[in-house]
Amino acid sequence: MKAEADFDVIVVGGGPSGATAAHDLACAGYNVMLLDKAGRIKPCGGAVPPRLLKDFDIPQTLLVAHAKSARIIAPSNKKVVMPVGDGFVGMVDRDSFDEWLRNRAADAGATRVTGKCEAVDDSQSIARLSYRADRNAPLQTVTARAVIGADGARSQIARQCIKNAGDVPCVFAYHEVVEVPDEITEDYDATRCDVYYQGHLSPDFYAWIFPHGKTASIGLGSADKGFPLRDTTRLMREQTGLSHWKTIRKEGAPIPLKPLKRWDNGRNVVVAGDAAGVVAPSSGEGIYYAMTAGRMGADAVASYLMSGDARALGKARKSFMKAHGRVFWILGIMQYFWYKNDKRRERFVKMCEDPDVQRLTWEAYMNKQLVRRDPMAHVRIFFKDLGHLFGLRAVER
Structure with a gap:
């Protein structure tokens, strides 16, 4: 030595x-x-909050897109759009x-x-x-x-x-980076992140389509080692009408969640x-x-x-x-309860229609901390969460 x-x-x-x-x-x-x-390029949706740019002195020029909303899709194909508000989600x-x-x-x-x-x-x-x-x-x-x-x-x-x-424990993630055509006729928005909570696309996590300017990331994850990630990504591209978009590269890797x-x-x-x-x-x-x-x-x-x-x-x-x-x-509890099956995923998407849920979700994401200034909103969400979990519609407003 x-x-x-x-x-x-x-x-x-x-x-x-x-x-x-x-x-x-x-x-x-x-x-x-x-x-x-x-x-080596890690499979990644590439979303970054504004706080990252500030905390780590990252120039805006590295952002390839600004997402202004997230759209989540339930097993029934019900769609809920969650506007970011005055901010944005940066994409890299x-x-x-x-x-x-x-x-x-x-x-x-x-x-x-x-x-x-x-x-x-x-x-x-x-x-x-x-x-x-x-x-x-x-x-x-x-x-x-x-x-x-x-x-x-x-x-x-x-x-x-x-x-x-x-x-x-890990989720095994896979995505395909595709070229976005100049003329878009499909249901795709370059300022919106689409998240699919559908069991046939992921039995225990979710699938996504994230905008990256001239390209997009289409992928999914699952903790089930036997789940066919590549075949299911192909299925999702067929389901969303994006099969013909040119594939630039394909990547996969395990992602730890604890x-x-x-x-x-x-x-x-x-x-x-x-x-x-x-x-x-x-x-x-x-x-x-x-x-x-x-x-x-x-x-x-x-x-x-x-x-x-x-x-x-x-x-x-x-x-x-x-x-x-x-x-x-808290996020671990959410994944454990809401990603169990399509019945719960449906209720989860329904819950995301709530203005309190949307506002506190985005504030927590942007600031990377739990929002404490509106305690009653948290109380309302707690009881609504229980209502959706157990199917007690009387609990909802």
């Missing part, structure tokens, strides 16, 4: 979480290596968005390296990481005082360094983003939470490097759960 490490921090994974962590640490003056696989393309974040980290001083992590030895105070530039390249080894694993839902770092990290119980190894490793399980249940939203976890992971690592006290690494999860744990808990 070398007496001194090659880097202060190695960040494994160059998605929004890893790139944010690398950028923040490089800006703080640390010697950072950002290791990322070449050509993950290939260009992620690359911009990686370049920003490099501009801040991080060393970008293309490769795949093969193993990490975290048994000593200085971690040793092995990687290959590509499948046929020789194994290379690099050392660091700390490692941040932001390498996705099946994280090598998490599985090798953190106990029980491989037990997180945060790990522990994010660090107690010595020199912490995980963030999908590797930490910070994708919101029910909605599947992940970009904002990934970047937030990356920033909190970077802060925890910086505290550890300054103090030498590995307990500082635990601050990453504590900070995240304090800020967002309650939202994740």
